[in-house]
Amino acid sequence: MVHALYEAHRVLKPTGVLLDLRPTATHRRVGLGKGVSWQSVGVMRERFDDDRAADHAVAQVLGNGLYKRQRQTRFDLDRVMDTMEDFRTWLNEFVQLGNLASHESLIKRVEAAKNKQRAQTKITVRGPLKLGVMKKIEKL
Amino acid sequence: MALIIDPAKDEIRALKNAVDWRGKRVLEVGCGDGRLTLRLASLGPSKIEAVESDAELIHTARKNLPEHYSKQIHYRVGNAEQLKYPDNTFDVVVFAWVL
Numbered sequence: 001m002v003h004a005l006y007e008a009h010r011v012l013k014p015t016g017v018l019l020d021l022r023p024t025a026t027h028r029r030v031g032l033g034k035g036v037s038w039q040s041v042g043v044m045r046e047r048f049d050d051d052r053a054a055d056h057a058v059a060q061v062l063g064n065g066l067y068k069r070q071r072q073t074r075f076d077l078d079r080v081m082d083t084m085e086d087f088r089t090w091l092n093e094f095v096q097l098g099n100l101a102s103h104e105s106l107i108k109r110v111e112a113a114k115n116k117q118r119a120q121t122k123i124t125v126r127g128p129l130k131l132g133v134m135k136k137i138e139k140l
Numbered sequence: 141m142a143l144i145i146d147p148a149k150d151e152i153r154a155l156k157n158a159v160d161w162r163g164k165r166v167l168e169v170g171c172g173d174g175r176l177t178l179r180l181a182s183l184g185p186s187k188i189e190a191v192e193s194d195a196e197l198i199h200t201a202r203k204n205l206p207e208h209y210s211k212q213i214h215y216r217v218g219n220a221e222q223l224k225y226p227d228n229t230f231d232v233v234v235f236a237w238v239l
Binding site for chain 1: 142143144145146147148150151153154155157158159167169220221222223225226227228229230231232233234235236237238239
């Protein structure tokens with residue numbers, strides 16, 4: 001990770017800016033509906049080892065004087081799915097990629113909640129992202 | 141699978157407010173299938189070099205590249221730790237879910 005941040009520094013112009021966009025170390029929430037009508041049903045259980053390592057790498061290059069942090073913003077990113085099948089497919093892939101424990105109980109809870117709603121009610125996974133803005137500092 | 145990511149466009153709004161993109165040379169590292177790349181292109185950079193380590197995703201991104209962005213966006217298989225570009229090339233580098 002640190003090496004990638006050094007590579008970005010190398011290819012940036014002297015006045016260049018690095019944008020670091022990624023999820024925060026926060027468990028995603030699963031709910032029904034979308035936008036302001038979204039209602040939480042359950043919470044995913046994720047691992048944050050990589051996120052903490054990324055934070056550490058960024059802190060290291062800031063400490064080494066490669067970049068100056070200008071600001072950091074945080075916002076929610078929604079993934080909206082039409083059906084339980086879509087949700088199950090997405091979640092199973094996510095669990096497999098992240099080597100996470102089974103989320104079968106969450107699936108059952110979402111399914112039970114969705115069965116009480118209209119058929120067209122969407123399933124939305126909501127998780128916060130952060131966007132770090134860092135200005136390149138020329139090394140002397 | 142029917143999946144819509146960021147229908148409210150909060151992600152691109154945050155990126156739009158982060159820098160002035162107009163006429164800039166941009167490197168996006170970790171472009172995946174090009175979902176975010178196409179949104180970045182709409183902000184007006186002169187050129188986007190989009191890099192992804194997964195060749196299959198680059199194939200998908202190229203397949204989904206609209207004709208009107210074909211001169212603005214260039215997809216390439218590559219590694220974040222060994223970028224094939226000269227020093228001092230880009231105004232903006234975006235690490236999209238890479239770190």
